[in-house]
Amino acid sequence: MHTKGPAPQHHDGSGLRIGIVHARWNETIIEPLLAGARAKLAECGVPDANVVVTSVPGSWELPIAVQRLYSASQVQSSSFSGGAPSLSAGDLLGGSTTDLTSLPKESSSAAAAGGPFDAIIAIGVLIKGETMHFEYISDSVSQGLMRVQLDTGVPVIFGVLTVLTDEQAKARAGVAPGGHNHGEDWGLAAVEMGVKRREWA
Ligand code: DLZ
Numbered sequence: 001m002h003t004k005g006p007a008p009q010h011h012d013g014s015g016l017r018i019g020i021v022h023a024r025w026n027e028t029i030i031e032p033l034l035a036g037a038r039a040k041l042a043e044c045g046v047p048d049a050n051v052v053v054t055s056v057p058g059s060w061e062l063p064i065a066v067q068r069l070y071s072a073s074q075v076q077s078s079s080f081s082g083g084a085p086s087l088s089a090g091d092l093l094g095g096s097t098t099d100l101t102s103l104p105k106e107s108s109s110a111a112a113a114g115g116p117f118d119a120i121i122a123i124g125v126l127i128k129g130e131t132m133h134f135e136y137i138s139d140s141v142s143q144g145l146m147r148v149q150l151d152t153g154v155p156v157i158f159g160v161l162t163v164l165t166d167e168q169a170k171a172r173a174g175v176a177p178g179g180h181n182h183g184e185d186w187g188l189a190a191v192e193m194g195v196k197r198r199e200w201a
Contacts, residue, residue, distance in 0.1 A: 005185050012192040018118030018121040019073070020053045021065045022159075025159035026060065026125035032173045033123055033183035040187025052117075059160055060137050063144030066120050070154050073116045116154065118194030121186050123159035124168055138162045155193035159186040 018041055022030050034053070041051055052073075056065045122145050128134040143161055149156035159182070163169045167176060174181030 005180075007187075008188070009192060011044060011188075011191045011195045012045035013041060015120040016046050016170060017115055018036045018046055018190050018193060019066070019069045019074070019117040020051065021062055021120065021122050022053070022055050023062060023124035024055050026056045026127060026169065029125045029161070029169045029173045029175075029190055030123060031174050032181060033125070033161075036174065036181035036188035037121055037123065037159065037181025037190070038081045039184075041091045041191065044188070044191040046078075046191065053182060058103055058137075059126050059141050062122040062125045062160070063148050066145065066156055067124050067152065070117055070120060070148070070152050077101065082137040085093045094167045104132075118197055119190040121156040121157040121190050123183070123186070125161045125173075126163070126165060127169055128162075128168065130162045134162070137153050143167065153197075155190070155197055157193065159183065 015140055020034065020037060022034055024030065038051065038053075042048065048172055054065065054068070055068060058061060126138050126141075126143065138160075142158070145156050145160070148154075161169055161172050163172065163181065170176035171179035172182045173179065174184075
């Protein structure tokens with residue numbers, strides 16, 4: 001049973017635009033986490049067309065991708081007052097939009113709907129190996145994502161698992177007995193923070 005998470009709050013996400021950037025390392029863990037996040041966004045009423053998903057090679061690349069994705073959405077909203085913009089977030093990210101086959105087709109065209117993202121979820125899975133890679137990447141990515149959210153003012157949901165073993169990763173992706181899909185928590189956190197960010201504006 002999952003008892004450590006925040007007490008659930010219901011927020012209406014129907015007016016929100018949410019970005020998701022995920023790493024492709026440890027894809028079998030990433031996939032259920034991404035699906036969990038998307039399921040909760042949908043449950044909160046965020047239209048699928050308002051969710052833009054893109055991918056990067058590994059967690060190290062998450063901060064720059066989140067920063068560029070947010071900038072792209074701002075460019076669109078400030079440059080286009082109506083009609084379909086010609087610039088998409090995918091363009092600024094080199095067209096690196098994701099395609100995890102079992103998931104709904106992600107749409108960089110959603111970025112073309114205009115308006116800055118209300119929150120962005122960064123998803124990665126770091127599993128400790130035999131070298132110091134894990135420590136360096138975990139620390140830098142955490143600090144990088146915090147910096148992006150404070151510099152830009154857009155809530156960045158920390159969807160990065162930093163675990164010691166594959167088994168721990170599976171449990172946190174809800175694919176092992178007794179586990180819980182943390183991606184669901186990240187989807188809910190994105191909606192709550194997106195709504196609150198608008199209230200605080
Ligand atoms: C190199 C590396 C290693 C060893 N482990 C992981 C990991 O567990 N999870 C992850 O998301 N990425 C890993 N990477 C890749 C780096 O994040 C990065 O993509 C490369 O070093 C290229 O910059």
